[in-house]
Amino acid sequence: MVTNNHRKPTGAGKSSFDLIDVEAFYRELDLKKGITFLDVACGRGAYCLKASEIIGSTGTVYAVDLWQEGIEQLKARAVEENALNIEAFVSDAGRHIPVDDQVVDVCLMATVLHDFVEDQISKEVLDEIVRVLKADGLLAIVEFKKIDGPPGPPLHIRLSPEEVDDMLAPYGFAKEHLAEVGPFNYLIFFKNSNPVNLKRRIINEVVF
Numbered sequence: 001m002v003t004n005n006h007r008k009p010t011g012a013g014k015s016s017f018d019l020i021d022v023e024a025f026y027r028e029l030d031l032k033k034g035i036t037f038l039d040v041a042c043g044r045g046a047y048c049l050k051a052s053e054i055i056g057s058t059g060t061v062y063a064v065d066l067w068q069e070g071i072e073q074l075k076a077r078a079v080e081e082n083a084l085n086i087e088a089f090v091s092d093a094g095r096h097i098p099v100d101d102q103v104v105d106v107c108l109m110a111t112v113l114h115d116f117v118e119d120q121i122s123k124e125v126l127d128e129i130v131r132v133l134k135a136d137g138l139l140a141i142v143e144f145k146k147i148d149g150p151p152g153p154p155l156h157i158r159l160s161p162e163e164v165d166d167m168l169a170p171y172g173f174a175k176e177h178l179a180e181v182g183p184f185n186y187l188i189f190f191k192n193s194n195p196v197n198l199k200r201r202i203i204n205e206v207v208f
């Protein structure tokens, strides 16, 4: 398990962005202008740089990774590309995601859930995601198909869509749909229907 910034975190330096069909991915994600997007374990931020462009200056992109070098590279590219809506942080997602409660419209975890399972921190990360997602927020997960690689992690640690669904159901996530994003990866969507968050939303609507 990775617990500090001195060791290289699991999967540091790897990205699935060059393996996926980028056009199909963003078509499926269907990001709207002005929303709040969170990329958990963003690496160098390939996914969130493009998201920043789509969401525009009225939206916010939060990017979190434990790998300091990746976050520094993302910050440098954000400056170069004038992507002023990106806020990037070095943080252990299993401990704390530095984002307020219930502000995120869309949360992405790209090819990292299997690492969190291996590191035995998936429960802590999912608890944090439930905390920061809006009551009707969307969780998008990219994982490697459960087929022999390379590319990708060993077969025995890959997660099938059914395994991801079973893992997320206890956190109140309801499966929305499954999409093809290239020969090696799939994209699966979940709606946050956690009863605690739905209750908060009803209270907010009544009070305000």
Ligand SMILES: C[S@@+](CC[C@H](N)C(=O)[O-])C[C@H]1O[C@@H](n2cnc3c(N)ncnc32)[C@H](O)[C@@H]1O
Residues within 6 Å of the ligand: 002, 009, 010, 011, 012, 013, 014, 015, 016, 017, 040, 041, 042, 043, 044, 045, 046, 047, 064, 065, 066, 067, 070, 091, 092, 093, 094, 109, 110, 111, 112, 115, 121
């Ligand atoms: C396979 S890479 C995926 C990077 C990115 N999502 C992409 O596909 O371009 C996994 C990422 O998870 C990060 N990571 C591993 N453990 C983490 C943790 N506990 N908290 C935050 N990030 C973590 C690694 O540093 C690495 O950048």
